[in-house]
Amino acid sequence: MREVCVITGGGSGMGLAAARCMPKEKIIVLSGRTVQKLEKAVKELEALGYEAHPFACDTSKRESVRKMAEYAASLGNVRNVINAAGLSPAMAKPEQLLRVNALGTVNVNQEFSKVMRPGSVIVDVSSNSAYVLPDFMVGKASLRRAEQDPEGFVRKFLRLCSLVPGEYQKSGLAYALSKKFVCKYAQMCAFAYGEKGIRVVSLSPGLIATDMGNLEAGEGGKMLQFTAEQRMGTPEELGYALATLADERNGYLCGVDVLADGGATYGKKFGKSKVH
Numbered sequence: 001m002r003e004v005c006v007i008t009g010g011g012s013g014m015g016l017a018a019a020r021c022m023p024k025e026k027i028i029v030l031s032g033r034t035v036q037k038l039e040k041a042v043k044e045l046e047a048l049g050y051e052a053h054p055f056a057c058d059t060s061k062r063e064s065v066r067k068m069a070e071y072a073a074s075l076g077n078v079r080n081v082i083n084a085a086g087l088s089p090a091m092a093k094p095e096q097l098l099r100v101n102a103l104g105t106v107n108v109n110q111e112f113s114k115v116m117r118p119g120s121v122i123v124d125v126s127s128n129s130a131y132v133l134p135d136f137m138v139g140k141a142s143l144r145r146a147e148q149d150p151e152g153f154v155r156k157f158l159r160l161c162s163l164v165p166g167e168y169q170k171s172g173l174a175y176a177l178s179k180k181f182v183c184k185y186a187q188m189c190a191f192a193y194g195e196k197g198i199r200v201v202s203l204s205p206g207l208i209a210t211d212m213g214n215l216e217a218g219e220g221g222k223m224l225q226f227t228a229e230q231r232m233g234t235p236e237e238l239g240y241a242l243a244t245l246a247d248e249r250n251g252y253l254c255g256v257d258v259l260a261d262g263g264a265t266y267g268k269k270f271g272k273s274k275v276h
Ligand SMILES: NC(=O)c1ccc[n+]([C@@H]2O[C@H](COP(=O)([O-])OP(=O)(O)OC[C@H]3O[C@@H](n4cnc5c(N)ncnc54)[C@H](OP(=O)(O)O)[C@@H]3O)[C@@H](O)[C@H]2O)c1
Pocket: 008, 009, 010, 011, 012, 013, 014, 015, 031, 032, 033, 034, 035, 037, 057, 058, 059, 060, 083, 084, 085, 086, 087, 088, 100, 104, 125, 126, 127, 128, 204, 205, 206, 207, 208, 209, 210, 211, 212, 213, 214, 216
């Protein structure tokens, strides 16, 4: 049976870059909301010698994700899921950020864990924005609420965001909360799915020169001074990092977040001069 690698948000950016790093024996499924973008990306992969398929899916919609998981399983053994679908503060209002980034991750992890077998892996993409918030802001109760009462989860975090002045700032807080959620939810899933042999890990990029990263370069660019090399990351670097985490040979890397931000978080926290 052929192995299948599903990449949400795979039509562009680091998701597409990750696809280019996957072994060519795997069938690649690229998903996102914009069909033309997916078709273009699939053609690009086919030209490189991959078998790739587009699948239109909005990860914030449970039914849409369920169909994608069933479709992927009909193609073969779903071995790798890279969940790179996401929106940033400049792209969406707080509610959509919570629905896509946070609840989308619940939908993907839950629906794919139903069709995945032992030896498979889910990599959820978070952000180094998760590290600006203290852990208690997204506690265990919020993780459970997102599964059991998603509307209540959205209402609770929207109330919090409404306390912050400024539209961009409200979205910024919603983004950070949603990405903190991704790290902690992926960790919870690692232990929930461990018995089934499904490994779960998350990756938190810093500012990366994708369409999204370029859009956020004004505000996000303030962090670049704290990176070791004073630069943005490239989609190719992050694509490689994602593919590495999704590689079966990394089988003991589980239940953690991997911070791939060029050193920005620690450079800011401790001061670059004190770090070296
Ligand atoms: N670039 C950065 O600086 C940066 C930093 C930290 C974290 N991240 C995270 O990295 C991930 C990848 O982003 P990127 O930088 O590669 O940007 P990107 O090129 O904009 O990729 C994001 C992809 O997600 C898809 N998407 C958005 N909403 C979706 C939804 N509801 N359902 C399904 N797909 C959806 C988009 O396609 P459609 O619009 O066609 O659906 C797009 O192809 C995101 O989760 C992002 O939050 C990025």
